[in-house]
Amino acid sequence: MDLDQIYAGLGDETRRRVLHVLAPGPLCVCHFQAVLRVPQARLSKHLAYLRARGLVTAERRGNWMIYALPAAPSRELAANLACLQECARAQPRFQRDLARLRRLAPTLAAPRPCGPARPAAR
Amino acid sequence: MDLDQIYAGLGDETRRRVLHVLAPGPLCVCHFQAVLRVPQARLSKHLAYLRARGLVTAERRGNWMIYALPAAPSRELAANLACLQECARAQPRFQRDLARLRRLAPTLAAPRPCGPARPAAR
DNA sequence: AATCTATATGCCCAGATCGGCATATAGATC
DNA sequence: GATCTATATGCCGATCTGGGCATATAGATT
Structure with missing residues (x-):
């Protein structure tokens, strides 16, 4: 793989926060929003950027886009x-992301991964 | 150290070629010119860039500037x-740089490190 | 088909970056 | 002090970048 692409991505x-938080497993955009607290448009753009350079893969599942590190x-x-990952260990910001990610973990496997899990029928 | 600086530098x-070729030991600008085959102005600018971000240190010795990785x-x-370094192993360009560096190695310790060692008095 | 949700894109702006070319500077030598 | 060598810098143009805001699209739901 081209080093240019990699270092440009990083x-x-x-x-970097996206890639870091993706290490434990795939996520969809709404997860990134919750974990990184970054406006959606910005996220989408960076995800497109990473995807175009092969640093990330994307797969559509129904309404959601699931992003993951390349297999x-x-x-x-x-x-x-x-x-x-190693560098992130010393960076408070990355650690906070990770903390929010963990707090989110339970919902990750849900069939309806995103949103505040609006309880069944309204 | 700030990740921003590091990744910007890389x-x-x-x-990257500069940093790679600096791993075995300090070099001065004329070495970089010989090894990387890159115009001098460009080199000086990138060296300044790296230096400003703390990825490289510089020390003047007489007429020459010796650059090195931070101690x-x-x-x-x-x-x-x-x-x-690991990534470079698979990159032909980096390997060629390294080859030229090795071919240069004997002169590195000389008191007059640069130039084609114009034999003593002309 | 109307609507809702999740995500992507277009436009615009400000700023950073990189390269080339020419020129300036610092220190050594004559 | 004139000159030479090694290195740094200024200017310019072209390109990329990242962010915000608004809007478009895809698929699900009603």
Whole structure:
């Protein structure tokens, strides 16, 4: 994989946060919104950016777009993602993201992953 | 150290080549010119860029400027430099740089490090 | 088909970046 | 002090970037 793409992808903090928080498993945009607390348009754009460069894969499930790290990343990408994870350990912001992600964990597997799980019928 | 600085520094190929080729030891600008085959102005600018962000240190020795990796890099920087080294192993361009660097190695310790060692008095 | 929800895109602006070319500077040497 | 060598810097143009705001689209639901 092209180092240019990788380092370009890592060149923005929002994108680094996305990649970091994606390590434990796939997420959809509304999760990113909840975890990173970043406006939706911005997220979509950065996700498109990452996707265009192969740092992330996307799959549509019904109304939701599920983003994930590539199943078989190149050596280079894998190395850099690992490096990012290590660096993140010392960064408060990344840790906060992670905390919010964990708090969200239970809903992740739900068939209706997003939104405040509006209880059944209104 | 600020991740922004690090990843910004790594965001350009010329700079990555500089950092890569600096791993074995300090170099001065004319070495970079010989090894990377890049116009001098461009090199100076990228070196200034790296220096301003603390990815590289510089020391004047007579007429020459000696650039080196920081003596005590932060965890983050160290991790990323290591990662870069690993990535470089698969990149032909980086390998060519390294080859030229090795061919240059004998002159590195000379008191007159640069230029084609114009033999003593002309 | 109207509507709702989740996500993507277009437009615009401000600022950063990179490269080339020419030129300036610092220090050594004559 | 004139000159040479090694390096740095200024200016310019082209390109990219990131953000906000508004709006478009895709699919689900009624």
